[in-house]
Amino acid sequence: MLKNKAAIAGITLFLLTCAGGVAAQEVDADAAKSLFGKSGCKKCHDPVKDKNGPSFEKTSAKYKGKADAEEKLWTHLTTNPIVKYDDKEEKHISPKTDDQGEIRNLIRWILSH
Ligand code: HEC
Structure with a gap:
């Protein structure tokens, strides 16, 4: 009996973590596009076309299923x-904002392609 309870608690925790994970992945696409535009990224990037830099579809495919995708792009976008x-x-430019949340949102938008 005790064992079952522990199992149920474990499963509940797992489901809650999943739900939290999904919520954390939510992307404000409009905010991301606006930051992308005002930072001058469009000169070298497009969601679907390769320019001087890779398309976001390509980057998204490159990092698909990799747990450290966000961290890798965080480093790319904040350390020039x-x-x-x-x-x-x-030197690669950084997004024009001091708000780390806006940069995270932009990264998630890029990875959502
Ligand atoms: C002057 C051209 C240029 C501008 C402007 C530019 N990039 Fe890039 N970007 C590149 C190039 C070139 C690469 C490829 C780097 C490589 O693969 O070594 C790249 C790579 C990337 C990658 C993929 C990194 C990876 O690890 O695969 C992302 C994401 C990215 N840029 C986002 C942005 C964002 C967001 C902006 C605006 C803040 C921006 N870039 C502005 C040229 C540019």
Whole structure:
């Protein structure tokens, strides 16, 4: 009996965690698009077309099923790594905001493609 209770508690916790996970993944696409536009990302990125940088469909596919996808993109977008395109090397820009939540939302939007 006790064992069953523990199992049920475990399952309940698991379901609650899943529900929480889904809620955490919710994306405000309008806010993300607006930040994407005002930060100048459009010059090199498009949701579906490759430009100087990869399309978000490509990036999303690259990170599909990887648990550290958000962290990888967080690092990419906040530490200005050197990127190469057209035989040029330059620092990758960061989104124009000080709000970490807005950057997270943008990352989730990118990964939702
Ligand atoms: C001047 C061109 C340029 C601009 C502007 C630019 N990017 Fe990029 N971006 C690149 C290039 C080139 C790469 C490929 C880097 C690589 O694969 O080494 C890249 C890669 C990425 C990736 C994939 C990283 C990965 O780990 O696969 C994401 C996501 C991204 N950029 C988002 C953005 C966002 C958001 C903005 C606006 C804040 C932005 N980029 C602005 C050129 C640019």
